[in-house]
Amino acid sequence: MTALQPVRKLTIVAKDPGLRVGLDDAMLFAQVDVPAEILGPGPTGYRIKVVDYNATERRAYAARQSYQDGNTLLDPFAPVDGEGLLDLKYQAKALADPNFHAQNCYAIAMRTLGLFERGLGRRVNWSSGGHQLHIAPHAFALANAFYSEPDRSLMFGYFFDGEGKPIFTSLSHDIVAHETTHAVLDGLRTRYTEPSGPDQAAFHEGFADIVAILSIFSLPEVVAAGLGFSGKMPSSGEPMVLIAADKLTIEAIRTSILLGIGAEIGMATGGGRQSLRQSVELPPRADILDDPDMAEPHNRGEIVVAAMTSAFVELWTTRIARLGTFDNGDYNLSAVVDEGAKAAAQLLQMAIRAIDYCPPTDLDFCQFLAGLLTADRELVPDDSRFGYRALIRKAFASYGIISPPKETDGEGCWPRFAAAETLQYSRSNAEALTRDRNECFRFLWENREALEITERGYTEVISIDSSLRIDPDGIPFRETICQYVQLGHFFGAELIGICKIKPLPDGFTTTSSVDLLGGGVVVFDQYGRVKYHIANRLLDGARQRQRLEYLRDTGQLRSRSDDGRNRFANLHLARMEG
Numbered sequence: 001m002t003a004l005q006p007v008r009k010l011t012i013v014a015k016d017p018g019l020r021v022g023l024d025d026a027m028l029f030a031q032v033d034v035p036a037e038i039l040g041p042g043p044t045g046y047r048i049k050v051v052d053y054n055a056t057e058r059r060a061y062a063a064r065q066s067y068q069d070g071n072t073l074l075d076p077f078a079p080v081d082g083e084g085l086l087d088l089k090y091q092a093k094a095l096a097d098p099n100f101h102a103q104n105c106y107a108i109a110m111r112t113l114g115l116f117e118r119g120l121g122r123r124v125n126w127s128s129g130g131h132q133l134h135i136a137p138h139a140f141a142l143a144n145a146f147y148s149e150p151d152r153s154l155m156f157g158y159f160f161d162g163e164g165k166p167i168f169t170s171l172s173h174d175i176v177a178h179e180t181t182h183a184v185l186d187g188l189r190t191r192y193t194e195p196s197g198p199d200q201a202a203f204h205e206g207f208a209d210i211v212a213i214l215s216i217f218s219l220p221e222v223v224a225a226g227l228g229f230s231g232k233m234p235s236s237g238e239p240m241v242l243i244a245a246d247k248l249t250i251e252a253i254r255t256s257i258l259l260g261i262g263a264e265i266g267m268a269t270g271g272g273r274q275s276l277r278q279s280v281e282l283p284p285r286a287d288i289l290d291d292p293d294m295a296e297p298h299n300r301g302e303i304v305v306a307a308m309t310s311a312f313v314e315l316w317t318t319r320i321a322r323l324g325t326f327d328n329g330d331y332n333l334s335a336v337v338d339e340g341a342k343a344a345a346q347l348l349q350m351a352i353r354a355i356d357y358c359p360p361t362d363l364d365f366c367q368f369l370a371g372l373l374t375a376d377r378e379l380v381p382d383d384s385r386f387g388y389r390a391l392i393r394k395a396f397a398s399y400g401i402i403s404p405p406k407e408t409d410g411e412g413c414w415p416r417f418a419a420a421e422t423l424q425y426s427r428s429n430a431e432a433l434t435r436d437r438n439e440c441f442r443f444l445w446e447n448r449e450a451l452e453i454t455e456r457g458y459t460e461v462i463s464i465d466s467s468l469r470i471d472p473d474g475i476p477f478r479e480t481i482c483q484y485v486q487l488g489h490f491f492g493a494e495l496i497g498i499c500k501i502k503p504l505p506d507g508f509t510t511t512s513s514v515d516l517l518g519g520g521v522v523v524f525d526q527y528g529r530v531k532y533h534i535a536n537r538l539l540d541g542a543r544q545r546q547r548l549e550y551l552r553d554t555g556q557l558r559s560r561s562d563d564g565r566n567r568f569a570n571l572h573l574a575r576m577e578g
Contacts (some may be wrong), residue, residue: 007033008073010107011085011094014222016172018263018275021225022086028225029085029094031075034110039067043106047113049132050102051153056141061098077103101137101170105156108176109135115215116184119352121467121477127186128152137170143269145169147182149193154179161268174212174261174276181208190462191361191485194517195556197547198300199364206301207368209261209277210308210351216258217344223337226258234334242330248320253313254280279305280313284398289365303399304365308347311395315343315386346388350376356467356481357414359536360519362547369396370403371534374413378479379471417533422450430528434480437461444484444522456498457488457518457538478526485519486538500541505549514557516544 014030021028035045041063042050052061065076077100083090094100116124126133130152139155147154156170156179169175185207186193192200216222221233227247234241246252257263260275269276279302285291294300319339323331350372357371373389383389393412396402403412425433427446432439441461444453453459463483471477493510495501504510520535536543551557 005036005073008036008075009078010034010075010103011077011079011100012104012107012173013171014173014219015216015226015257016174016263017167018265018267019222019225019257021230023230024086024088026086026088027091027095028222029091030219030221031078031085032107032111032219034107035114036073043067043103044132045106045110047132048106048109048135050106050135050137052098052102052137054138054140061102061138063099063102065099065103095171098138101168102135105135105137105154105170105176108173109133109154109180112177112180112211112215113184115211115348116188116352119349120356120465121469122465124184125187125463126152126183127190133180133183138168143167143169143265145175145179147179147186149186152183154183159268165268167264167268169262169265172262172264173216174263175265177212177215178208178261181211185355188355189358189360189363189483191517191519192363194361195551195554196362196517197364197550198295200362201297202300203304203363203365203368204301205298206279206304207351209279209301209305211348212261213259213305213309214312214344214348214351217341220334220337220341223258223340224333226256227253227336228256229333233337240326241333242326243333243336245325245329245331248317248331248336250313250317253316259309259313277302277305279303280309282306282399284310286398286400289400304368304396304401307396307399307401308351308392310398311392312343312347314395315347315388315391316340319343319386347392350388350392353379353469356479357521357523357532357534359521359534360462360483360485361517362536362543365396365401366404367534369393369401370408370412370414373403373411374532377411377413379469379477414532414534417530419450420530423447423530425528433528434466434482434524435464437464440464440482440522441484444482451520451522451533452535452537453484453520454486454488454518454537454539457486457516459484459486479531480524480528482522482524483519484522485517488516488518488538490514490516495541495544499539499544501545501548505545505552507552508548514548516547 009031011029011031014028017027019028020026037045039045044050052063067074067076077094079085079090113124127149134153136153136155138158140157141159142157143159145156158166158168160166182204185204192204224233227243229243231241257275259280260278262276266276282302288294288303294303316339320331320336323335325331353375354368354371357374358367372392376389409415424446428443429439433443444451444461448455461482461484465481467479467481469477491510492504492508492512495504516538518536518538520533522530523532525531
């Protein structure tokens with residue numbers, strides 16, 4: 001019997017259509033690994049369903065590609081008859097076929113989802129509760145792409161540049177990975193799409209850019225091309241290829257296409273931009289979060305991207321400096337690319353794992369940083385070799401992002417739950433506690449005083465997830481993540497008496513009514529004992545005052561989640577038009 005394949009190869013446009021290589025100025029295509037499955041038309045798999053309907057033209061594109069011949073898994077757009085991935089005729093044929101655009105979306109979305117599932121050590125749910133996320137590669141004739149929560153879909157538009165050339169957002173790895181990350185993050189933290197403080201919507205945008213940028217470093221040919229190398233990467237056993245040191249300076253890397261988002265779209269929409277966003281070039285300033293120009297979510301999101309990518313650049317160049325040089329001070333290209341891949345993979349996995357250590361409501365950048373540092377310390381206690389955590393703290397601090405000083409320890413991490421000895425486990429079923437939401441809620445309720453969970457709000461355990469990760473020594477690392485939220489309806493008088501918000505913010509009276517959100521994450525160890533309780537408490541008056549004032553000032557005070565049906569669409573469109 002033939003062994004089942006764990007992965008299959010599918011061809012995509014690597015990085016972005018704006019990345020060109022060789023004398024022919026060809027796009028860079030790549031063949032990437034995605035989970036092996038028997039695909040239906042679309043393609044349609046167990047997590048992604050491509051529905052290629054163009055609402056502008058009221059036209060559906062027939063799915064004519066075939067992905068298997070019996071038990072043999074096929075890549076319908078693999079080069080044939082002596083073609084190569086860089087052949088212009090081959091590329092023109094693929095780009096003219098809407099089915100290739102559909103495959104590009106499917107493969108990149110599955111690849112992005114896989115990054116999260118490997119990093120978190122478990123399957124990830126979509127926020128809709130369904131099994132499949134829909135993707136429309138040619139949704140409309142508009143310079144926009146977005147994740148639609150109520151439609152459980154990713155929508156990719158297209159437009160025409162000044163010369164009449166069509167620009168397809170579905171062909172950009174950056175854009176597809178960015179929008180897929182929105183969908184994954186919404187599944188992990190559904191309340192992050194609620195109106196909140198200035199950082200929460202910005203975090204959605206910034207985190208999606210971080211994933212899109214760092215995920216591309218696992219493709220060696222893309223990294224080499226982004227550094228200005230136009231030849232073929234040497235295979236094992238082939239002669240070494242050298243790269244000049246002047247292509248590996250901090251400035252050269254910071255301005256390269258590798259750290260930008262949407263190069264083709266950025267150039268096509270004008271303004272002389274090399275990319276739609278190049279956040280790493282944002283100058284560090286300790287007071288940048290207070291800048292009025294940084295209030296818009298995309299602009300503000302660029303701050304956390306700049307901090308993360310600045311740490312990456314410093315880490316990569318440090319690792320490069322430890323490599324030996326050859327004639328004229330040149331470096332071994334393969335070694336340089338490999339060091340970039342290692343650094344990017346480590347930072348990306350840290351960022352993904354951090355979500356488990358972030359509160360489920362009202363997130364700010366400082367809390368994300370604490371989650372980032374804590375998640376890494378749990379898995380890798382010894383950070384002495386490359387100093388990832390120290391480097392990250394330094395980079396984030398240069399942009400005014402510091403772990404909450406009164407809530408974190410000297411290393412910027414969340415402390416272990418201090419009152420662990422006061423918790424009661426005797427009334428809880430130990431086996432069910434870490435897998436059943438009702439049993440977990442009973443545990444939280446029995447221990448509400450020790451956990452400081454108020455009875456004043458409606459409390460719900462919205463998820464309980466078991467994770468299995470492997471530490472650097474190959475030892476399994478098990479945790480269970482319980483996520484609960486609280487909702488309370490308060491009148492102004494109750495804000496004064498219960499939340500201790502005195503005086504009330506301008507515009508509020510004792511008869512005003514508002515909804516307050518709170519919630520937390522309880523992290524259980526492998527024995528079912530509480531390790532961490534990371535919460536934004538419902539009755540935290542200082543935090544709730546800041547939230548209410550922000551919502552009042554931005555006209556979102558009466559917003560509800562169902563009012564935000566097109567929130568991502570409008571947000572992205574405003575950014576494109578800006």
